[in-house]
Amino acid sequence: MSKQENLILPKDFPQLKNDTFLRAARGEEIEHVPVWCMRQAGRYLPEFRESRAGKDFFETCQSPEACCELTLQPLRRFPFDAAIIFSDILVVPQAMGMDVQMVAGKGPTFPEPLKEPEDLQRLQVKVDTAKELGYVFRAITLTRHKIEGKVPLIGFSGAPWTLMSYMIEGGGSNTHSKAKRWLYQHPEASHMLLKMLTDVIVEYLLGQVAAGAQALQVFESHAGILGPAEFKEFSLPYLRDIARRVKDKLKEAGQDVPMIVFAKDAHYALEELSQSNYEVVGLDWTIDPLSARERIGGKVSLQGNMDPCALYAPKERISDIVKKMLEGFGTRGYIANLGHGVYPDMEPENIGAFVEAVHQHSKQMIKQI
Numbered sequence: 001m002s003k004q005e006n007l008i009l010p011k012d013f014p015q016l017k018n019d020t021f022l023r024a025a026r027g028e029e030i031e032h033v034p035v036w037c038m039r040q041a042g043r044y045l046p047e048f049r050e051s052r053a054g055k056d057f058f059e060t061c062q063s064p065e066a067c068c069e070l071t072l073q074p075l076r077r078f079p080f081d082a083a084i085i086f087s088d089i090l091v092v093p094q095a096m097g098m099d100v101q102m103v104a105g106k107g108p109t110f111p112e113p114l115k116e117p118e119d120l121q122r123l124q125v126k127v128d129t130a131k132e133l134g135y136v137f138r139a140i141t142l143t144r145h146k147i148e149g150k151v152p153l154i155g156f157s158g159a160p161w162t163l164m165s166y167m168i169e170g171g172g173s174n175t176h177s178k179a180k181r182w183l184y185q186h187p188e189a190s191h192m193l194l195k196m197l198t199d200v201i202v203e204y205l206l207g208q209v210a211a212g213a214q215a216l217q218v219f220e221s222h223a224g225i226l227g228p229a230e231f232k233e234f235s236l237p238y239l240r241d242i243a244r245r246v247k248d249k250l251k252e253a254g255q256d257v258p259m260i261v262f263a264k265d266a267h268y269a270l271e272e273l274s275q276s277n278y279e280v281v282g283l284d285w286t287i288d289p290l291s292a293r294e295r296i297g298g299k300v301s302l303q304g305n306m307d308p309c310a311l312y313a314p315k316e317r318i319s320d321i322v323k324k325m326l327e328g329f330g331t332r333g334y335i336a337n338l339g340h341g342v343y344p345d346m347e348p349e350n351i352g353a354f355v356e357a358v359h360q361h362s363k364q365m366i367k368q369i
């Protein structure tokens with residue numbers, strides 16, 4: 001181990017000063033509703049664009065120092081209640097042996113996607129996550145030190161179906177028809193691939209906690225392309241398995257880390273998601289806050305779900321939208337967020353207005369209870 005790596009061992013982390021996010025995840029009492037934003041480290045920040053300029057995306061992901069800096073940037077500007085480690089969900093297919101590039105103007109691209117079930121043989125089944133993804137673990141440990149206990153650090157992974165769809169489509173897609181073809185033509189091979197991914201993801205998430213992650217989010221970003229029956233067969237069992245296996249292992253070690261599941265556009269599965277071993281269910285903006293709360297009651301905490309495009313509105317309007325959202329969800333067992341990530345053309349000032357509105361309105365609401 002190099003001298004530098006010696007300095008970032010996962011031990012003696014600074015004491016956590018603001019645990020509001022962790023308390024809300026567990027449904028405990030809070031003084032204000034915690035808030036963070038998906039893609040809070042992103043191109044909408046000039047300092048992010050400057051740090052990333054001229055550098056390859058995945059090389060940036062492989063540099064613990066760069067990931068740490070990018071994770072901390074939004075915290076210097078806004079009083080977020082949590083940080084999410086800068087990385088990407090596609091580092092997992094890379095660790096399994098697939099080539100993935102980030103192409104400017106096009107997004108993630110796999111030069112050699114999986115085409116037929118025989119292609120599964122190209123994949124690494126037993127992945128040594130410490131070796132292949134150790135750079136993420138080192139980024140987490142370094143960031144956990146440098147964050148100085150200001151707020152908790154969230155680790156994350158893509159969920160099996162979302163990763164499978166990228167590995168087959170080879171990039172973004174409107175229909176995801178290549179990946180869905182597998183579900184209908186090759187259900188057995190699909191389950192085999194989903195199982196392989198699940199095994200790697202479980203190890204990967206456990207490695208992140210060992211490195212210092214204080215919460216975990218699983219992104220099923222492509223849930224909406226599945227219908228309820230397909231979701232039940234090809235997504236939900238794996239989401240459940242991941243949370244159960246991660247939690248069982250953590251329990252053995254006397255650890256307890258809240259887990260969030262964000263299955264975008266899976267409003268049809270809200271009840272099932274609230275019974276899938278996650279403390280928090282993340283929601284996109286197509287679900288009405290009050291009806292979401294009515295459907296799942298107080299069983300789990302909820303996270304979300306302002307339409308990211310509402311950040312284009314004037315600040316006063318953002319404040320009104322936030323107030324309504326808080327009234328719908330209530331202040332207990334709730335983490336404010338957007339319904340998806342911040343877009344590159346958004347005004348940093350308006351993200352600030354969003355964060356401030358959540359804090360201000362929720363403090364007032366809690367006082368009145």
Ligand code: CP3
Nearest residue numbers: 038039040041042084085086087088089107108219221341
């Ligand atoms: O601040 C954060 O949210 C943490 C970092 C983060 C990134 N990607 C950084 C990133 C997280 C949590 C992700 C997850 C991710 N990556 C998801 C799941 C969340 C979602 O959006 O549904 C998905 C589907 C990906 C795959 C991916 N990576 C896409 C579709 C893109 C956008 C490509 C483009 O050109 O817009 C990326 C690239 C990426 N990942 C960026 C960032 C900040 C932007 C590119 C850059 O920095 O150069």
